[in-house]
Amino acid sequence: MKRTAVLKKLKQAAKAAGKDFSLTELTNHTGVTVGQTRSTLGRHREIDDVTARKFFDQYAKELGKGWWRK
Numbered sequence: 512m513k514r515t516a517v518l519k520k521l522k523q524a525a526k527a528a529g530k531d532f533s534l535t536e537l538t539n540h541t542g543v544t545v546g547q548t549r550s551t552l553g554r555h556r557e558i559d560d561v562t563a564r565k566f567f568d569q570y571a572k573e574l575g576k577g578w579w580r581k
Contacts, residue, residue, distance in 0.1 A: 512557070512558050512559075512560055512563045513556065513557060513558070514552070514554070514555060514556055514557070514558050517552065517558050517563050517566065517567075518534070518541075518543070518552070520567075520579060521543065521545065521567070521570065524545075524570075524574050524578050524579070524581075525545045525546070525573075525574070528573065528574050528575075528578075530545050530546040530573055530574070531544070531545070531546060532544070532545055537551065539553070539554060540552060540553055540554060541553075541554060545570050545573050545574065546573040547573070548569065548570055548572060548573045550566065550569045550570070552566060564579070567579040
């Protein structure tokens, strides 16, 4: 999955849920905050599907279980 698609999907889900979404550029990663949940995403052009799913899973508390399947 493309990195831009991962971020776009997360941003749209946050907007639909009424949560704050922000990006912070760190040294080798991008910090992503949705509501009160923060995580980092590497700056690779392609994100492995397993990695993307685990990344999305971290936001289940804010966006609901399995939110990325919708």
